[in-house]
Amino acid sequence: MEDSDELLLTVWRANLVLLTREVGAANRLARMMTFSVSYLKLMLAGQREFSEEFVRGVEAVTGLPVGWMDVPHTAHEVPANAREAIDNEQPLARFRGTAHPVRKKAVLRPEPIFGQSGPARRGEEETLDAEANRRHAHFRKVRELATQEVRRFERHLLHAPVELASMRAKVEDVIAAADLDDRIVADLAGRLEQIDKHRHMLLRHVEKLQALLSQLAGGE
Known part of the structure; x- marks a missing residue:
């Protein structure tokens, strides 16, 4: 100008x-x-x-x-x-x-x-459209990558009961193998219960996270 x-x-x-x-x-x-x-x-x-x-x-x-x-x-x-x-x-x-x-x-x-x-079409309109398309494509890519990681973590949590059962059995073997104080036995058992409880809480948070990522598709 x-x-x-x-x-x-x-x-x-x-x-x-x-x-x-x-x-x-x-x-x-x-x-x-x-x-x-x-x-x-x-x-x-x-x-x-x-x-x-x-x-x-x-x-x-x-x-x-x-x-x-x-x-x-x-x-x-x-x-x-x-x-x-x-x-x-x-x-x-x-x-x-x-x-x-x-x-x-x-x-x-x-x-x-x-x-x-x-x-x-005006040149500046084409430039703006190209930039908008680039941003949308990048957004879709990073959202899909995030969704894949969330799903992978969810599968890990869903398979956790088998691993948790194995861990519980081994901890119970430790309890049975020695004459432990009642407080220690209660502490060990309580830790196992808390691990299982928090696994369920994590699953709920992961499900909510997946739902939020899916809703972002409408706001591109």
Whole structure:
């Protein structure tokens, strides 16, 4: 974006907000510009910069005089024909440019809207879609790996009764092999009971963890 564009960006944004102040106007203008609604709203919120090419496109598509966007205006100064074009979603030209700021000024290529095929997707939209797909793919991968580990741990817990029975038998052999104090016998038996109790608690937590991981599929 050139220095002059940077100075005008505040004015452009204010006029763009002015043109889209009515309910649904931002959506209508985005469709008239064959542009991403979400990206236009980021521009309106000051989260994305945009180029003079896009500004001239707004003027051409809505019927505003060339240069109208370069000067601050009030709501009463919006031409009736531009307001009507936005309200009725009736573009007066076809915009095939981009909003992405560039140092070299591009030339607006408005075309008659009749008989034109659907416009190509904007480069920035493709970039955003590619990044979103990459994040979703990465999320699915790490979620599947986590789910596999949880299931593996669950299988280990489910097989634990056999190992626990063997361990219990060996501890009972120790108790029977010696004349142990009653307190020691009670302590050994109590430890075995606590191990079994906590195994059941772990199983419940693992089942809940698996359910939560499965529910994340709907929030990708």
